[in-house]
Amino acid sequence: MPWEKQFDKQAALDKALQAFWARGYEATSMQDLVDCMGVNRGSLYATYGDKRALFLSALRSYDQARRRMLAGFEARHSPRDAIRRVFQAFIEQVPEKGGSRGCFMTNTALELAAHDPEIRKIVAGAQEDVEAYFARMIRKGKASGDIAADVKVAETARGLLASLLGVLVLVRSRPDKSLLQAIMTDAMRRLH
Amino acid sequence: MPWEKQFDKQAALDKALQAFWARGYEATSMQDLVDCMGVNRGSLYATYGDKRALFLSALRSYDQARRRMLAGFEARHSPRDAIRRVFQAFIEQVPEKGGSRGCFMTNTALELAAHDPEIRKIVAGAQEDVEAYFARMIRKGKASGDIAADVKVAETARGLLASLLGVLVLVRSRPDKSLLQAIMTDAMRRLH
DNA sequence: TCCGGTTTGGAATGGTCGGTCCAGACAAGA
DNA sequence: TCTTGTCTGGACCGACCATTCCAAACCGGA
Numbered sequence: 001m002p003w004e005k006q007f008d009k010q011a012a013l014d015k016a017l018q019a020f021w022a023r024g025y026e027a028t029s030m031q032d033l034v035d036c037m038g039v040n041r042g043s044l045y046a047t048y049g050d051k052r053a054l055f056l057s058a059l060r061s062y063d064q065a066r067r068r069m070l071a072g073f074e075a076r077h078s079p080r081d082a083i084r085r086v087f088q089a090f091i092e093q094v095p096e097k098g099g100s101r102g103c104f105m106t107n108t109a110l111e112l113a114a115h116d117p118e119i120r121k122i123v124a125g126a127q128e129d130v131e132a133y134f135a136r137m138i139r140k141g142k143a144s145g146d147i148a149a150d151v152k153v154a155e156t157a158r159g160l161l162a163s164l165l166g167v168l169v170l171v172r173s174r175p176d177k178s179l180l181q182a183i184m185t186d187a188m189r190r191l192h
Numbered sequence: 193m194p195w196e197k198q199f200d201k202q203a204a205l206d207k208a209l210q211a212f213w214a215r216g217y218e219a220t221s222m223q224d225l226v227d228c229m230g231v232n233r234g235s236l237y238a239t240y241g242d243k244r245a246l247f248l249s250a251l252r253s254y255d256q257a258r259r260r261m262l263a264g265f266e267a268r269h270s271p272r273d274a275i276r277r278v279f280q281a282f283i284e285q286v287p288e289k290g291g292s293r294g295c296f297m298t299n300t301a302l303e304l305a306a307h308d309p310e311i312r313k314i315v316a317g318a319q320e321d322v323e324a325y326f327a328r329m330i331r332k333g334k335a336s337g338d339i340a341a342d343v344k345v346a347e348t349a350r351g352l353l354a355s356l357l358g359v360l361v362l363v364r365s366r367p368d369k370s371l372l373q374a375i376m377t378d379a380m381r382r383l384h
Numbered sequence: 385t386c387c388g389g390t391t392t393g394g395a396a397t398g399g400t401c402g403g404t405c406c407a408g409a410c411a412a413g414a
Numbered sequence: 415t416c417t418t419g420t421c422t423g424g425a426c427c428g429a430c431c432a433t434t435c436c437a438a439a440c441c442g443g444a
Contacts, residue, residue, distance in 0.1 A: 024303055027216030030402055040423055042405080047194045050404065099306035109365040110302040114291035155212060159378035160369065162358025169224045169357040173301040179350065186351035186382075222432055233392055243432065342424080 004136045009047060010061075012037040017058040021104040024111050035127055059119070063126050066108075070133050079141030080191060083134060083160065087184040090167060094175045106168040127161065134160045138191070147191045156190050163187035193277045193381075202238060205228040208240075209250040211214050213296040219249055251311070254296045255318050262325050271333030272383060275326060275352065279376040282359060286367045298360040319353065326352045330383070348382050355379035 015037045019028050030051055034041055048054040069089065073082040093102045101107075105126050113120040135157035141147030164187070167180055207229045211220050222243055226233055240246040256377030263283065265274040286292045297318050299358075304310040327349035356379070359372055 024218070026216065029400075031400080040421090041403085042422065042424085045403070046421085099312070101306070102302070106361060109361055110264070110294070110299050113365040114293070115215070120291070120365055122302050127362070127365060142316070154373060155378050158375050159355065159381075162355045162362070162375045162379070163351065165361040166354025166357035168302055169298060169361060170319070170354070173305040173312055173319060182347060184353045185351050186347050187354070189351075190378075205438075223430080232391090233433085234393075235391065237433070238391085 009041055012039050014062055016054055021101045047109050078146055079137040080146050082137050092182045094177055099175050100171050102171040103168040131157050131161045199231055204231050205253055210255055212250050213293045213369055247355050271329040272338050274329050283372045286369055292363050294363040295360045323349050323353045
């Protein structure tokens with residue numbers, strides 16, 4: 001069995017993820033990907049399939065990273081802080097100059113979810129997972145007294161998700177940390 | 193001066209707007225536009241300029257329609273209802289089957305605003321205008337007793353904007369009216 | 385009826401798209 | 415050292431991209 005793989009599949013996939021994240025699906029050409037992944041065309045198609053399959057792999061990889069991020073917050077912070085950290089993770093990445101990439105999943109929600117059922121399923125699943133995370137944190141917070149007892153779990157979790165998605169839109173159009181911080185503060189007020 | 197214009201410029205621009213709205217900038221080809229506008233290539237370039245200029249015209253046209261819509265709500269409804277109507281306008285357009293187009297401005301915010309300063313300016317301006325509209329309605333509502341007196345104007349207006357943008361993301365990824373209605377209800381709770 | 389200037393449909397342009405292909409580079413086992 | 419089968423680089427493919435161009439169609443005024 002001569003000559004095994006010549007490049008790191010996951011590292012190259014991460015490069016592709018960065019490219020799709022920054023520019024979107026349609027605006028990223030296969031030539032862009034060949035250049036930025038450092039993998040030649042032939043190997044790229046042999047390893048990942050066509051452009052759409054590569055995009056799906058990148059999206060699933062991003063989704064796993066998101067899942068790990070939430071699990072980390074849940075393990076290391078109080079329920080209330082675990083919620084706040086999600087907002088802050090996206091607000092902190094906003095650079096002083098120039099627009100940020102926002103959230104790859106949300107960018108994809110608007111570009112592709114409406115026309116591609118398979119992608120919509122992944123995006124909707126991720127959003128439902130974040131919603132469930134919020135609900136879980138609210139329940140834990142109510143149990144520990146960290147969050148007011150009269151807060152309605154499901155309704156508030158949905159409201160927080162909407163506020164978060166709003167932040168993820170504004171990150172791309174009005175990358176102003178003080179604006180985003182104010183929205184986070186308003187969103188967190190629901191927990192009082 | 194023989195032979196004036198052969199087609200309705202605004203009607204054709206509306207057709208282009210529909211196409212860009214449904215599929216986005218990159219995924220809409222000039223051939224698509226020639227087909228759906230019913231205007232041939234030459235006239236199209238002569239009248240609107242290149243693809244980006246046509247897109248900008250469509251975006252500005254959409255922005256004017258949005259402005260008219262808000263002005264109508266403001267004139268015809270109580271402050272609280274004028275806020276609710278904005279949410280409902282987007283929730284109602286969700287079809288029973290298949291995804292909806294959401295808000296053209298928000299779709300554009302995620303696809304293009306991060307990389308195109310001119311487009312970012314239009315998008316950010318529209319978002320600021322909606323925010324100002326919410327603030328104005330809150331102030332009017334507080335004055336008339338329609339909205340609780342202890343509501344903070346600027347913070348709440350921003351929070352409402354974020355919730356609205358969240359709805360405009362979910363409209364494309366989870367087009368479920370009951371979910372969107374619940375988020376609207378949660379957003380409106382800020383005014384109690 | 386014919387003329388003038390505009391608009392029209394569609395051919396043509398050069399470039400880039402996603403995707404395929406293959407001759408040769410390569411490393412492990414013989 | 416030679417065989418073997420995989421992987422590499424880049425040429426290549428037809429299709430489609432945005433854009434330009436022009437001859438023919440057209441209609442109001444003379």
